[in-house]
Amino acid sequence: ALARARDLAPRLAARAAGHDTAGTFPAADFADLRAAGLLGLLVPTRLGGTGAGFADYTAVAAELAAGAGATALIYNMHASVTGALAHTPDDLARELGAPDSFFSARDRMLRRAAEGALYAVAMSERGAGSRLSRLTTAYRRTEHGYRITGTKSFVSGAGHADAYLVAARDRTADEPRVSYFLVPAGDGVRVDPVWDSLGMRATGSHDLHLDTEVPAEALLGGIEGIALPMAQVMPQWLVASYAAVYAGVARAALDTAAAHLRERGLHTLPAVRARLGRADAAVAAARLTVDEAARRVTEQPGEPATNRWVWRAKLTAGDTAAAVASSALEAAGASATRRGHPLERLYRDARCGALQPATSDVCADWLGIAALGGDPEHDGEAPRW
Numbered sequence: 001a002l003a004r005a006r007d008l009a010p011r012l013a014a015r016a017a018g019h020d021t022a023g024t025f026p027a028a029d030f031a032d033l034r035a036a037g038l039l040g041l042l043v044p045t046r047l048g049g050t051g052a053g054f055a056d057y058t059a060v061a062a063e064l065a066a067g068a069g070a071t072a073l074i075y076n077m078h079a080s081v082t083g084a085l086a087h088t089p090d091d092l093a094r095e096l097g098a099p100d101s102f103f104s105a106r107d108r109m110l111r112r113a114a115e116g117a118l119y120a121v122a123m124s125e126r127g128a129g130s131r132l133s134r135l136t137t138a139y140r141r142t143e144h145g146y147r148i149t150g151t152k153s154f155v156s157g158a159g160h161a162d163a164y165l166v167a168a169r170d171r172t173a174d175e176p177r178v179s180y181f182l183v184p185a186g187d188g189v190r191v192d193p194v195w196d197s198l199g200m201r202a203t204g205s206h207d208l209h210l211d212t213e214v215p216a217e218a219l220l221g222g223i224e225g226i227a228l229p230m231a232q233v234m235p236q237w238l239v240a241s242y243a244a245v246y247a248g249v250a251r252a253a254l255d256t257a258a259a260h261l262r263e264r265g266l267h268t269l270p271a272v273r274a275r276l277g278r279a280d281a282a283v284a285a286a287r288l289t290v291d292e293a294a295r296r297v298t299e300q301p302g303e304p305a306t307n308r309w310v311w312r313a314k315l316t317a318g319d320t321a322a323a324v325a326s327s328a329l330e331a332a333g334a335s336a337t338r339r340g341h342p343l344e345r346l347y348r349d350a351r352c353g354a355l356q357p358a359t360s361d362v363c364a365d366w367l368g369i370a371a372l373g374g375d376p377e378h379d380g381e382a383p384r385w
């Protein structure tokens with residue numbers, strides 16, 4: 001899978017500028033990913049997938065991101081859905097209360113991904129961001145399943161996904177009881193094409209209006225109220241799957257700057273070289289942090305020390321991408337700020353890493369509480385999610 005991702009990266013890179021300018025979904029990239037079997041990367045082999053783990057995913061995502069950050073970011077959303085479904089141990093699912101019917105529904109969802117279905121994530125909302133406890137999209141039980149109503153924002157791949165992971169709250173509960181549903185595209189799911197943003201423009205992260213009824217099996221885990229506990233038990237999919245993407249974007253900024261500096265004959269200037277040297281060290285450090293988090297997630301999932309690395313990885317990758325792209329642009333000079341120059345796009349794409357959940361500030365607060373010996377999930381003034 002890694003070799004296939006590496007082969008595809010130059011093709012994605014060649015299309016990235018066009019999709020960035022137009023703000024359009026990279027359909028040809030996803031045709032390539034589908035043909036290469038990468039939509040089934042995290043699906044177990046018994047269901048037709050590659051059976052990869054979190055560490056494999058991070059390596060693949062970083063390669064794709066070095067080609068086109070936006071494509072890798074959409075892919076990350078699909079990986080979060082399939083990875084969380086595939087990697088939740090059956091025992092843990094049962095412990096959380098999953099009924100027997102969940103396991104066959106889960107297998108169907110995963111098999112469809114291995115066959116080429118694309119899943120997107122519709123969690124964020126205007127006014128609430130990604131704070132699950134503040135969501136207003138609501139569901140209520142019906143005779144055959146659930147009725148979901150509300151509006152989502154920032155839905156990467158909207159209009160091109162086969163189904164959306166929708167986070168919604170129980171309209172009848174007093175406490176914020178937030179559940180996940182896999183909602184198929186189609187009737188009752190309307191895309192509002194409003195996306196026109198600074199960076200990662202090719203993600204096509206439009207708004208989504210929901211007024212739809214889904215069958216009971218669309219409830220993920222078969223359990224209501226699973227969203228908040230999952231964020232704590234398996235933070236890698238909510239907190240750190242982006243980290244690999246931004247580690248890849250940081251590397252692309254470094255490589256692109258090096259090519260530009262040679263081409264312009266600027267590489268002989270010591271101050272310019274020193275910027276590249278610092279960027280090189282920062283990119284390597286971010287990648288090692290991501291790899292260490294991924295290794296621990298694979299070997300010791302859910303351990304407190306593992307989760308701490310997960311938060312470190314998100315913080316480090318997001319901040320490094322922004323800092324490296326900014327410094328690389330300064331080393332490259334004003335000519336690289338022209339629209340259409342790859343560093344100009346990378347600078348804008350890299351700026352998004354720290355803003356995605358958990359934001360760098362939220363990661364830093366979480367890690368600060370942990371460093372002070374506190375409980376980062378529960379200490380602090382505001383709810384984490």
Ligand SMILES: Cc1cc2nc3c(=O)[nH]c(=O)nc-3n(C[C@H](O)[C@H](O)[C@H](O)COP(=O)(O)OP(=O)(O)OC[C@H]3O[C@@H](n4cnc5c(N)ncnc54)[C@H](O)[C@@H]3O)c2cc1C
Pocket residue numbers: 073077120121122123124125126127128129130131153154155156157199200203205352355356357359360361362382383384385
């Ligand atoms: C390119 C891109 C693609 C995206 N794709 C998707 C997608 O596919 N699906 C999806 O659901 N969302 C997606 N998002 C949305 C994104 O992941 C965030 O949910 C969204 O950016 C947050 O919304 P917000 O602008 O209201 O900012 P917020 O995250 O609400 O942040 C505003 C400020 O509040 C702070 N803050 C936030 N939460 C806390 C907290 N708990 N405690 C203390 N401070 C806090 C932040 O640090 C920040 O300073 C995408 C975003 C981008 C930029």
